[in-house]
Amino acid sequence: MVKIMASSEKLIEYLKRDEILFLCHHNADPDAIGSCVALKYLASYLNPQGTFKISADSVSKISRNILNEIGEHIDVEIYPKLPKTVFIVDTSSINQLKVNFEELKKRDVIIIDHHKKTDLAEVSKFHIIEENRPSTSEIIAEIFKELSIFPPKYVRIALLCGIVYDTKHLKLANQKTFDIISYLIKGISFQKILYLLSQESDSSKRTAHLKACSRMEIREVDGIKVALSYVSSHEASCAKTIVSIGADVSFVVAVRKKEKEIRVSARCRKHVSKYVHMGDLMEELGKELKGSGGGHSEAGGLNAPYDRSKSKDEIIKEVLDLCYRRFVEKYKTAKTRDNKMYNKM
Ligand SMILES: [Mn+2]
Known part of the structure; x- marks a missing residue:
């Protein structure tokens, strides 16, 4: 918690940039999507004039359900054009991204993740990597809490989906997770979150x-x-x-x-x-x-x-x-x- 608080100021500096790309890993799951949707909101809250984009080379079926529900759009593309500031979210390895790595190294890369730290962290200007967190969405929800910015409903739905998905329907949740859930869930039905994550098989x-x-x-x-x-x-x-x-x-x-x-x-x-x-x-x-x-x-x-x-x-x-x-x-x-x-x- 202290760690996030100390990092928030630096994070805010980057989030205030005029153009930011938020990158999700391959076959973006609800945790990657929830995290990016929330970060994009935070960026536009801090800098309403900015241009912000979420991109992934592919998106999972469940993530599509969530995006439809909250009316958020992400660009499905490979080798996206890289602006000066690139956030890589919920992604531990460059292999999970289809980006021009040489170009990426020249950018200001910020990583927010809960996987084991890898070489990717070395190319970043700044990172928040908390391996003991069951989801990246939880880290990002914590940042909102620290900043005393209460996210709008669609962002909270996205974050809850990320948390519930990555904790395997709360099996991996800990006390912090439940604290964050009770913070996010105001006015949202938990059944709805579970429904969004239940994949109707074809x-x-x-x-x-x-x-x-x-x-x-x-x-x-x-x-x-x-x-x-x-x-x-x-x-x-x-x-x-x-x-x-x-x-x-x-x-x-x-x-x-x-x-x-x-x-x-x-x-x-x-x-x-x-x-x-x-x-x-x-x-x-x-x-x-x-x-x-x-x-x-x-x-x-x-x-x-x-x-x-x-x-x-x-x-x-x-x-x-x-x-x-x-x-x-x-x-x-x-x-x-x-x-x-x-x-x-
Ligand atoms: Mn994750």
């Missing part, structure tokens, strides 16, 4: 989910429910959905005849990932199927060439059987090792 994705569920085969090993299914697209989202509604592990295959490839998406619950790392499993299976795979402990995927000597149904059955077999092998090996260790103790 019709083809929902159809894929339903098909994946209706075609699902459930096998059980050691009390673990393994769900196997197939779709023609959205396999990752289907695998995730199947676990969210009750399976411990899911494997969903998509056969893409056109692209001459098969794809598998795997998901599991945390208690299963202690025994089988889905990314490792998919990496191994990917190689076995002469393709490639990888991922994280609870989510993995692979791509492999399509075997044209076989029918689609054969391929689906073979691949799902293989996934199941390899999963069971790995699970049993890990479980035995675990038991042995336990017995020794």
Whole structure:
């Protein structure tokens, strides 16, 4: 808090500039959008004559909902023209931006962020980087509070969306977050914020989910429910959905005849990932199927060439059987090792 207060004066100097570009990271999320919308408001409050612009190379679907709701506009463009003053917001790495880096270095760059500090901070004239904050929007709301400038409703909606989104619907919130929320939420319905952040998935994705569920085969090993299914697209989202509604592990295959490839998406619950790392499993299976795979402990995927000597149904059955077999092998090996260790103790 003290840190922000001490920095506010310097920040205000930059915000009073006549032309400012506020840059969001690639596929700008609600935190990036909320932060930029609020900063843009603050700049125009401090300098009503100024020219201010928000830009991103792409914007997420949820962020679009929010922008529509609050009637704010941002420029979707790559390699934007850089004015003398550029704010980079909620972005820790230059890789997340499509800007001319050599040109950027000649500008007055100001960074406001909550990610781990990187080399990007070195090119900045000034930065506020608070890693312990769950969102950049929270940092910016704090600045408003310190300056005793109460933001208008649309700005507060944008900031609340940023905070709620980055805290994973408040799961990562701390006391400061709740203090800031109670400051921002005056006259705003929290349900509305949640509604703005709830992404209505598109019709083809929902159809894929339903098909994946209706075609699902459930096998059980050691009390673990393994769900196997197939779709023609959205396999990752289907695998995730199947676990969210009750399976411990899911494997969903998509056969893409056109692209001459098969794809598998795997998901599991945390208690299963202690025994089988889905990314490792998919990496191994990917190689076995002469393709490639990888991922994280609870989510993995692979791509492999399509075997044209076989029918689609054969391929689906073979691949799902293989996934199941390899999963069971790995699970049993890990479980035995675990038991042995336990017995020794
Ligand atoms: Mn963020």
